[in-house]
Amino acid sequence: MRGEPVAEAGGFVSTAMHAPVAGKVKSLDRALNARGEMAPAIVIEYDPDADQEAVHGEPRDITDMSPDDIVQAVQDAGIVGLGGAAFPTHVKMKPPEGKIVDTVIVNGCECEPYLTTDFRVMVEHAKWIVEGARLARRATSADTIVIAIENNKPEAIEAMMEAAPKDEPFVVRSLATKYPQGAEKMLTRALLKRDVPSGGLPSDVGVACFNVATLAQMGQLIPAGQGLIERIITVSGGGVSRPGNYMTPLGTSLRYLLEHAGLTEKACAIVNGGPMMGASMPSLDIPLTKGATGVLALTEEEMRDTSRQIFACIRCARCVDACPMYLNPSMLGLLARKERYEDMAEHHHLNDCFECGCCSYVCPSNIPLVHFFRLAKAVNRERSASK
Amino acid sequence: MTAEERPLKLTSSPHIKQSEDVRDIMFNVTMALIPIALFSVWLFGLSALLLLLTATAACVLTEHIFCVIAKKPTTVKDWSVIITGLILGLTLPPGTPLWMAALGGVFGVAVAKTLFGGIGYNCFNPALVGRAFLQIAFPVAITTWMPPMLPGRFTSVIPSTLTFPFAKMDADAVYAYIHRAYAMAGIDGVSGATPLSAWKFGEPPQFEPSARLFSGMISGSTGETATWLIILCGLYLIWRGMMNWRIPAGMLLSAFLLSGAFWLGDRVAYPNPFFMLFSGGLVFGALFMASDMVASPMTSSGVWLYGAFIGIVTIIIRIFGALPEGVMFAILLGNAVSPLINEITQPRVYGVVKKRRAES
Ligand code: SF4
Ligand code: SF4
Numbered sequence A: 001m002r003g004e005p006v007a008e009a010g011g012f013v014s015t016a017m018h019a020p021v022a023g024k025v026k027s028l029d030r031a032l033n034a035r036g037e038m039a040p041a042i043v044i045e046y047d048p049d050a051d052q053e054a055v056h057g058e059p060r061d062i063t064d065m066s067p068d069d070i071v072q073a074v075q076d077a078g079i080v081g082l083g084g085a086a087f088p089t090h091v092k093m094k095p096p097e098g099k100i101v102d103t104v105i106v107n108g109c110e111c112e113p114y115l116t117t118d119f120r121v122m123v124e125h126a127k128w129i130v131e132g133a134r135l136a137r138r139a140t141s142a143d144t145i146v147i148a149i150e151n152n153k154p155e156a157i158e159a160m161m162e163a164a165p166k167d168e169p170f171v172v173r174s175l176a177t178k179y180p181q182g183a184e185k186m187l188t189r190a191l192l193k194r195d196v197p198s199g200g201l202p203s204d205v206g207v208a209c210f211n212v213a214t215l216a217q218m219g220q221l222i223p224a225g226q227g228l229i230e231r232i233i234t235v236s237g238g239g240v241s242r243p244g245n246y247m248t249p250l251g252t253s254l255r256y257l258l259e260h261a262g263l264t265e266k267a268c269a270i271v272n273g274g275p276m277m278g279a280s281m282p283s284l285d286i287p288l289t290k291g292a293t294g295v296l297a298l299t300e301e302e303m304r305d306t307s308r309q310i311f312a313c314i315r316c317a318r319c320v321d322a323c324p325m326y327l328n329p330s331m332l333g334l335l336a337r338k339e340r341y342e343d344m345a346e347h348h349h350l351n352d353c354f355e356c357g358c359c360s361y362v363c364p365s366n367i368p369l370v371h372f373f374r375l376a377k378a379v380n381r382e383r384s385a386s387k
Numbered sequence B: 001m002t003a004e005e006r007p008l009k010l011t012s013s014p015h016i017k018q019s020e021d022v023r024d025i026m027f028n029v030t031m032a033l034i035p036i037a038l039f040s041v042w043l044f045g046l047s048a049l050l051l052l053l054t055a056t057a058a059c060v061l062t063e064h065i066f067c068v069i070a071k072k073p074t075t076v077k078d079w080s081v082i083i084t085g086l087i088l089g090l091t092l093p094p095g096t097p098l099w100m101a102a103l104g105g106v107f108g109v110a111v112a113k114t115l116f117g118g119i120g121y122n123c124f125n126p127a128l129v130g131r132a133f134l135q136i137a138f139p140v141a142i143t144t145w146m147p148p149m150l151p152g153r154f155t156s157v158i159p160s161t162l163t164f165p166f167a168k169m170d171a172d173a174v175y176a177y178i179h180r181a182y183a184m185a186g187i188d189g190v191s192g193a194t195p196l197s198a199w200k201f202g203e204p205p206q207f208e209p210s211a212r213l214f215s216g217m218i219s220g221s222t223g224e225t226a227t228w229l230i231i232l233c234g235l236y237l238i239w240r241g242m243m244n245w246r247i248p249a250g251m252l253l254s255a256f257l258l259s260g261a262f263w264l265g266d267r268v269a270y271p272n273p274f275f276m277l278f279s280g281g282l283v284f285g286a287l288f289m290a291s292d293m294v295a296s297p298m299t300s301s302g303v304w305l306y307g308a309f310i311g312i313v314t315i316i317i318r319i320f321g322a323l324p325e326g327v328m329f330a331i332l333l334g335n336a337v338s339p340l341i342n343e344i345t346q347p348r349v350y351g352v353v354k355k356r357r358a359e360s
Helices: A067-076 A089-093 A117-140 A154-163 A184-192 A212-224 A254-260 A300-307 A318-322 A329-337 A341-347 A358-362 A369-386 B022-044 B046-069 B080-091 B098-116 B126-137 B171-185 B195-201 B210-215 B227-239 B246-265 B273-278 B282-289 B300-320 B327-344 B355-359
Strands: A005-007 A023-032 A038-046 A103-108 A144-150 A170-175 A207-211 A230-236 A244-249 A267-272 A294-299
Touching (some): A005 A038, A103 A184, A103 A212, A117 A144, A117 A207, A117 A212, A154 A170, A170 A184, A207 A212, A230 A254, A244 A254, A254 A267, A318 A329, A329 A341, A341 A369, A358 A369, B022 B046, B022 B282, B046 B098, B080 B098, B098 B126, B126 B327, B227 B282, B246 B273, B246 B282, B273 B282, B300 B327
Parallel strands (some): A103 A144, A103 A207
Antiparallel strands (some): A023 A038
16 A cells, blocks of 8 residues: 555654555665665565555654654654655654754755755645644654745745744744755854854754654654655756646656656756755666656756856866855865865865855856865775775 | 666766857857957058958967967967957057068967967966057057047058068058158148157156047057047946956056155146056056956955056156056066965965965
8 A cells, every 4th residue: 555664664763655656665775876886775666556645654642752752752753854865854853862952953945956845745735744843842852843935936925924823932943045044054053153063963053953844754754654655856048848846756767757848859958956065877777756846857958057068277266156065176076086085075175065066156167166176075084994 | 668778978067068169268258359459440441451450360379280280279269369469469569560570470370379388377468468568579660659540541551561571570551651741731730749648758747638548649559548448348348247357457457546645745747546547558467467267366365466566567667667658567477476476475375274284
């Protein structure tokens, strides 16, 4: 039956999985995943006779669930961060020993340009988001809930204002629309003027941050006792004729989704995620997972700008101005060219870079800065592993 | 409709990009310099035109030859070397012998740019290095000035322009030429002294009215006189986001304040701050030379510091130094300290507390 659990969590930082489609588990196999690796996968054969409407699950009363019950329920429901990172949500809901979380941030700031999933969720499912936020507040025993929305989405702000109960500590805040406002670290600074320490987590400064789509799923699934089986995905780019937001069962192949959205001949690259941080896909036969926020079908024209001639760094400082972490990408880029990767990490805060892509985006010399940084991090990781 | 086995492009994120590149920036800077160059040709005539062409050609050729020698694709097409040539020409006096201008261009590009590794790696502004080299090597030629709007400037060249390479330049011939030109037109001659040297060396010091300075109808370096035009062209670049406005702002502001302080102290000996601002190469230097991205600091606070530093040094050289003009050396000094400024003005990295203490 649709929504039946097919896998159990194997540890604290893992979650359960549920069948997105009614059918039979055919095999445990390996499949190419979005990161380009062969990952373990469960293959479910679709059953044409089964009822695809009904969803497995027992409604439950949530009013007197204890914080631990909630955390457990979230883990069992297989809910992960739907903003893209796919980090198990229940882990965030259980602040580490000794840390006190006083604020729950409801992240309604789109994680990347082009994507509009958060917007749709806020407009359509504001009630569920509020429900989810309540659960998150109870689990973390935080005082306030801050809902952060970018100021170019007045409809979403209105919807959330309306849904947020007046007698509970909900605050709706509108923020400047600028990438990467949706990143947790940027949000905590913009909302609370608190900086997450380098290498630390939001819980270090008393914050737990959840994406609106995550909370909406929580607010819907926990009372219904169901598991996570589908998510909203933005399909966009010049290579599809019917761009939009699609409610997509997990495990759907890229091919199916794109064809549904009217993939045209013009598409020449498929990006899983947003334009700034997403990864281009080597094949269309890749299943969409819980972390898929968007799928872009880019045309030759849209791609052209990224494959231009690379010049030397002219020290224009645009990257320095653009970096939300206040790093010096120009300097890092120079060091990367000399392969001084360890120096980058030790003296130039390489590991604080979260690969937002701003520096590459603005660089007039077309230096693939982020690409260098990723490489550098990977090399550093390997080196320290082999030590 | 399927995308059957069509090769999909694999690229690294980000997958979108703003569309301006180095060439666009350099092209726009060149375009911003063109009106200034045209005005200077109108002001100083044929000699100025030849001077600009020679300086630019010398710079472009030098870079091209070095690229060929190094077996690299030529980089002259990125416009940056054309800017160097134009700026060099614009900062020289209109009567500069052409061979000197060429030599300055070759020197500047070869020594200050190519040997450092080409665009992006030079730590000094190549045009200024060429200019400084000439100033030191040929002090007479570099301080022989022409009055603006000289009659007959479009039909004859200043005698010094065509001096043979390494022949001694005859400054007297230039003065004779100026007198002859005025005599033929039947008007009273004006001396060729620049407002700055008329103030510094004149007995008693003479102050050109600021309005005249602003209009550009004065003698001076080929392209440094027309303050209003330079400001307009500079504003264009700032508007396009191709120049960091903090550099000229910091530089002009500090020069204004410092010279204003001197002026308030003694109004007879020192010119008023507007005179300081609009005379010589201060505005041109602030907008087109100090703001050279490559040789200036990268942080916002550093850039303010850098501008202020150059402005102050300029005024100090002008008032206390042996030269009437100090912009060029002040900017070169600024270039020299900019790595240091970078070092001390690194912004605090997000989430990193007390960085310096932790590192030391
Ligand atoms: S990708 Fe670039 S802009 Fe973004 S955090 Fe890293 S260095 Fe800064
Ligand atoms: S944006 Fe590019 S060219 Fe400009 S300083 Fe940064 S790395 Fe250098």
